[in-house]
Amino acid sequence: MTQTDSKQLMLGNQALARGLVENGCRMATAYPGTPSSEILTSVAAWKKQEALDDMHVQWGINEKVSFEIAYAGSIAGLRCAVAMKQVGLNVASDPFMSAAYLGVKGGFLIISADDPGPHSSQTEQDSRLYAMSAKVPVLDPDSPEQARKMAKLGFELSEAFEIPVMIRPTTRVCHARQDVSLLPITAREKSAEFEKNPGRWAATPKFRYILHNQLEEKLKKIAAWEDTAPVCLNPSVQSDKAVVVAGVSAAHARDIIKELDLWDTVRLYQVFQPFPLHTAFVEQILSDHSDILVLEETTGVIEMQLARRDRVQGKKSGAVPETGELLPEIMEGIIAGFLSVEPKSAIMESKPGRRPTLCAGCPHRASFFAIKRAAPKGIYTSDIGCYTLGMNLGAVDTVLCMGAAISQAAGFAHAYTDDKRPPIVATMGDSTFFHSGVPALIDAVVQKAPFLLVILDNRTTAMTGNQPTPATGRGIMGEETVSVDIEKLVTGCGIDYCITADPMDYPNFLDHMKAAVAHARENGPAVLISRSPCVLSLSKETRKAQFQKVVVNDNCDGCGYCVSHFECPALVMDENAELVHIDTTLCTGCGVCVNVCPKKSIEIKISEV
Amino acid sequence: MKQTTLSMDPYNLIITGVGGQGNVLASRLIGNMLSEQGYYITIGESFGAAQRGGAVESHIRVSAQRTYSPQIPKGKAHMVVALEPTEAIRILRDYGNPGVKVLSNMRPVYSMGVICGEQSYPSTEKIKECITASSKASWFVNSTDEALKLGNPIFGNIILIGALAGTNALPLDHKSFEKALLQRMKPDKIDVNLKAFDIGKEMTSA
Numbered sequence: 001m002t003q004t005d006s007k008q009l010m011l012g013n014q015a016l017a018r019g020l021v022e023n024g025c026r027m028a029t030a031y032p033g034t035p036s037s038e039i040l041t042s043v044a045a046w047k048k049q050e051a052l053d054d055m056h057v058q059w060g061i062n063e064k065v066s067f068e069i070a071y072a073g074s075i076a077g078l079r080c081a082v083a084m085k086q087v088g089l090n091v092a093s094d095p096f097m098s099a100a101y102l103g104v105k106g107g108f109l110i111i112s113a114d115d116p117g118p119h120s121s122q123t124e125q126d127s128r129l130y131a132m133s134a135k136v137p138v139l140d141p142d143s144p145e146q147a148r149k150m151a152k153l154g155f156e157l158s159e160a161f162e163i164p165v166m167i168r169p170t171t172r173v174c175h176a177r178q179d180v181s182l183l184p185i186t187a188r189e190k191s192a193e194f195e196k197n198p199g200r201w202a203a204t205p206k207f208r209y210i211l212h213n214q215l216e217e218k219l220k221k222i223a224a225w226e227d228t229a230p231v232c233l234n235p236s237v238q239s240d241k242a243v244v245v246a247g248v249s250a251a252h253a254r255d256i257i258k259e260l261d262l263w264d265t266v267r268l269y270q271v272f273q274p275f276p277l278h279t280a281f282v283e284q285i286l287s288d289h290s291d292i293l294v295l296e297e298t299t300g301v302i303e304m305q306l307a308r309r310d311r312v313q314g315k316k317s318g319a320v321p322e323t324g325e326l327l328p329e330i331m332e333g334i335i336a337g338f339l340s341v342e343p344k345s346a347i348m349e350s351k352p353g354r355r356p357t358l359c360a361g362c363p364h365r366a367s368f369f370a371i372k373r374a375a376p377k378g379i380y381t382s383d384i385g386c387y388t389l390g391m392n393l394g395a396v397d398t399v400l401c402m403g404a405a406i407s408q409a410a411g412f413a414h415a416y417t418d419d420k421r422p423p424i425v426a427t428m429g430d431s432t433f434f435h436s437g438v439p440a441l442i443d444a445v446v447q448k449a450p451f452l453l454v455i456l457d458n459r460t461t462a463m464t465g466n467q468p469t470p471a472t473g474r475g476i477m478g479e480e481t482v483s484v485d486i487e488k489l490v491t492g493c494g495i496d497y498c499i500t501a502d503p504m505d506y507p508n509f510l511d512h513m514k515a516a517v518a519h520a521r522e523n524g525p526a527v528l529i530s531r532s533p534c535v536l537s538l539s540k541e542t543r544k545a546q547f548q549k550v551v552v553n554d555n556c557d558g559c560g561y562c563v564s565h566f567e568c569p570a571l572v573m574d575e576n577a578e579l580v581h582i583d584t585t586l587c588t589g590c591g592v593c594v595n596v597c598p599k600k601s602i603e604i605k606i607s608e609v
Numbered sequence: 610m611k612q613t614t615l616s617m618d619p620y621n622l623i624i625t626g627v628g629g630q631g632n633v634l635a636s637r638l639i640g641n642m643l644s645e646q647g648y649y650i651t652i653g654e655s656f657g658a659a660q661r662g663g664a665v666e667s668h669i670r671v672s673a674q675r676t677y678s679p680q681i682p683k684g685k686a687h688m689v690v691a692l693e694p695t696e697a698i699r700i701l702r703d704y705g706n707p708g709v710k711v712l713s714n715m716r717p718v719y720s721m722g723v724i725c726g727e728q729s730y731p732s733t734e735k736i737k738e739c740i741t742a743s744s745k746a747s748w749f750v751n752s753t754d755e756a757l758k759l760g761n762p763i764f765g766n767i768i769l770i771g772a773l774a775g776t777n778a779l780p781l782d783h784k785s786f787e788k789a790l791l792q793r794m795k796p797d798k799i800d801v802n803l804k805a806f807d808i809g810k811e812m813t814s815a
Binding site: 007009011119143145172173175176177178179248251252254255256327328329332354355356357359392560563564567569571572573575583585 | 627628629636637640641644649650651652653654655662663664676677678679680681682683684719720721722723724725726729753757762
């Protein structure tokens with residue numbers, strides 16, 4: 001393979017994807033989730049550009065299914081990868097734990113993108129802890145370029161030890177854009193060949209014990225594998241103290257230590273494989289240095305493997321915060337304190353920014369408004385997606401994890417006695433319903449749980465960038481595929497009462513909502529499919545065709561009901577005039593707000609011909 | 610590597626705005642224009658949930674020497690380009706310093722707090738006063754208004770790139786912009802974007 005001059009300014013996720021295709025990845029799967037979503041779309045883009053016809057690229061219905069599809073490709077001998085966000089790994093954790101025992105044939109990479117902060121996640125969990133728990137090696141890239149290189153390294157490590165390998169980028173790597181050098185794409189001629197071996201691929205508990213022992217042996221060897229060993233970034237320095245870094249903290253530490261003029265004063269080590277930490281490195285660093293500071297995100301995974309509490313400073317010792325991102329200014333203070341120098345910058349408290357809101361013209365807003373009308377004083381369980389923002393409208397009371405809206409609604413229904421039970425309405429997006437709503441709905445049917453499920457069917461996975469759902473009828477390459485009928489799926493789960501209605505046709509929709517809420521209270525679970533496409537996926541022509549000119553008439557007395565209960569960004573309270581006006585640059589002309597004003601002061605203006 | 614001198618190395622540029630204003634595209638175009646000239650570029654982007662009307666900020670770090678980490682440390686911005694004026698103030702609070710320069714569009718995008726009447730939005734005079742007081746140099750432009758004249762508010766980000774070029778803070782010009790456009794836009798979109806760039810450049814050129 002030769003180095004080419006070709007460089008491109010590339011997102012970390014694109015760079016990772018590039019690493020996959022450069023190194024003969026033959027199957028790539030994913031379920032979208034910030035900050036990982038662009039990995040698979042980039043793989044698909046290169047598949048198209050480079051005409052990699054043998055490569056299978058697909059969105060899976062959820063992370064577990066995605067994992068298992070790619071894993072099967074690997075045990076058939078192909079290089080394969082699955083990508084997800086960190087909470088997605090919770091969903092895929094069952095096959096992940098087991099695959100560690102069984103091992104792989106073709107190189108197999110699990111890319112689990114962490115989100116310290118968190119910026120757009122339920123938790124700040126550290127996927128490297130999962131790797132530790134599963135006993136799988138994990139690589140921690142510090143930049144897009146290193147992420148690209150780690151795809152190669154990961155495949156090699158995986159094949160050398162027949163073990164799954166995790167790559168764990170964080171948001172700041174996934175969403176950083178840097179110059180990345182492109183290498184040619186190497187075609188791998190290998191075709192799938194599954195060698196039967198039930199003792200391994202279908203191992204019973206007795207054999208699992210043997211596999212567990214073999215896994216421990218593999219880990220010992222991986223902890224001595226030179227290609228992933230930590231390096232000292234300034235080896236000419238001799239110092240009692242040492243700083244150990246990994247991931248994006250390594251990128252920050254290089255800048256900070258130079259900025260503080262300490263590059264020639266303290267040894268800086270970068271760890272590429274936080275688990276298993278190289279045995280020789282542990283011995284060397286503990287014998288050469290009296291005090292060691294470890295900077296890593298988000299949990300002290302390296303720190304806990306340097307088992308000398310008296311000499312190692314990090315999260316457990318209290319030197320480094322256990323929560324949140326290690327921002328450069330925080331790291332500067334910690335490093336300066338460790339080396340007894342003055343930090344050069346002062347930390348300022350951040351002020352909260354803007355809260356996000358549903359887009360103008362979003363059909364979810366109409367659905368939520370109807371829910372509040374039809375089931376006032378209800379309990380509103382909801383889920384993960386744009387519609388979590390229904391919280392601002394007072395129409396979302398709970399958000400736990402993917403798919404929980406249905407089971408939590410059932411749980412509330414069972415918790416209250418018949419005479420005290422308020423109306424219970426669950427909201428869940430179409431993609432989330434496919435992802436993990438179906439088993440919960442079947443359970444609710446069996447248990448006759450009295451609640452209404454509103455499936456917010458906007459025909460897409462909007463939150464993560466409008467990826468297709470199983471109902472879209474298109475795959476990641478834009479190819480035509482099968483569209484799964486949500487109504488049939490719902491009735492197949494055993495639901496008798498399933499109505500589909502368009503929330504943008506608001507008065508009619510509200511009638512359906514009221515009827516469905518009433519039915520559910522008396523008869524057990526009911527489903528209302530609220531179907532209207534995401535405004536972001538509408539074509540210019542459709543948007544133009546649907547546009548209705550909305551105006552505020554003289555009835556408006558500035559009571560503020562519309563802005564606080566409907567919260568459309570296009571409806572703006574003009575404080576000076578004490579009236580509401582419409583921001584025409586934002587208004588999509590959906591006309592739903594006409595139904596909102598109690599004084600009928602918002603109306604559709606029929607244009608003169 | 611072509612060595613053009615930067616006034617600071619690394620040069621730390623923050624582009625800030627509200628989801629939907631074209632912040633990410635603007636930072637990518639600026640990155641491509643500078644990368645093409647041989648500079649090392651790192652862009653740290655914040656997007657995700659923030660897309661839906663939340664604040665979006667991009668950190669662009671430009672160096673002739675080496676690659677820098679994707680986050681500008683607090684207090685170390687050299688230039689803040691704001692697609693929305695109060696976002697400039699928010700960024701200055703965290704990343705400002707006596708030497709910072711600011712280029713801001715003056716068209717407000719009201720936050721939900723303002724829309725609902727929970728917060729009030731500062732007057733244009735007040736915003737200008739605040740930015741002027743906390744920066745070494747500042748430029749206030751009406752890029753959204755100019756963009757509307759071109760037929761679509763979305764050109765506001767391109768006009769701001771032009772305005773940034775006009776300040777001479779970084780080596781950005783018409784030609785390198787055209788080259789960056791050609792990499793990622795359909796041919797029929799090039800002319801109007803170039804026009805937007807030139808309009809912006811005119812606004813700040815001394």
